[in-house]
Amino acid sequence: MKIIESPIKGVFEIYPKKWQDNRGYFFESYRADILQESGIDEEWLQENQSFSKKGIVRGLHFQNNPFSQAKLVRVLSGTVLDVAVDLRKGSETFGKAFVKELNSEEANMLYIPAGFAHGFSVLEDAVFSYKCSNYFNKESEGGILWNDPELNIDWGVDSPVLSEKDQYWPTLKEFKEKSGGGL
Numbered sequence: 001m002k003i004i005e006s007p008i009k010g011v012f013e014i015y016p017k018k019w020q021d022n023r024g025y026f027f028e029s030y031r032a033d034i035l036q037e038s039g040i041d042e043e044w045l046q047e048n049q050s051f052s053k054k055g056i057v058r059g060l061h062f063q064n065n066p067f068s069q070a071k072l073v074r075v076l077s078g079t080v081l082d083v084a085v086d087l088r089k090g091s092e093t094f095g096k097a098f099v100k101e102l103n104s105e106e107a108n109m110l111y112i113p114a115g116f117a118h119g120f121s122v123l124e125d126a127v128f129s130y131k132c133s134n135y136f137n138k139e140s141e142g143g144i145l146w147n148d149p150e151l152n153i154d155w156g157v158d159s160p161v162l163s164e165k166d167q168y169w170p171t172l173k174e175f176k177e178k179s180g181g182g183l
Helices: 032-037 172-179
Strands: 002-005 012-015 019-021 024-026 046-052 057-063 071-086 097-103 109-112 116-132 141-143
Touching: 057 071, 097 109, 097 116
Parallel strands: none
Antiparallel strands: 002 012, 012 109, 019 024, 046 116, 057 116, 057 141, 071 097, 071 109, 071 116
């Protein structure tokens, strides 16, 4: 595996080594020892999968303490534009977004530590899978408005389709004021 730290400390891009021949391909999608060598040392407690059609935007979501979650995300089929926004109180990169295209062809992944909001837009119908370091807790759910002008994220889709809740999350500024400076 090739593991690259992003410009936002703690967020890593992960590229598995693929072996291909006339039968197809093989790759290791998860190796705890290799991830641990790069500083990714999580116990994964829950794994989720979703299917989304092109043009869908999901996010930006997070879990408040004590249910905050690190995530290891990848696309099983299709293509998404994955977004992680730093909400860590006191972080030098608070409010900064890291955006990366994930697709089934490359089988690339993104590690997002706890303290981040996460979302994605669907560029091509996609099956999305993610491991979580903590269990989902409805009462601890939070979010940031997907199209917050301060974040200025280009989601890469025209006329996105969103859930009702994703249309009404607070802006980053409102979140920062309400949370006392972050997660």
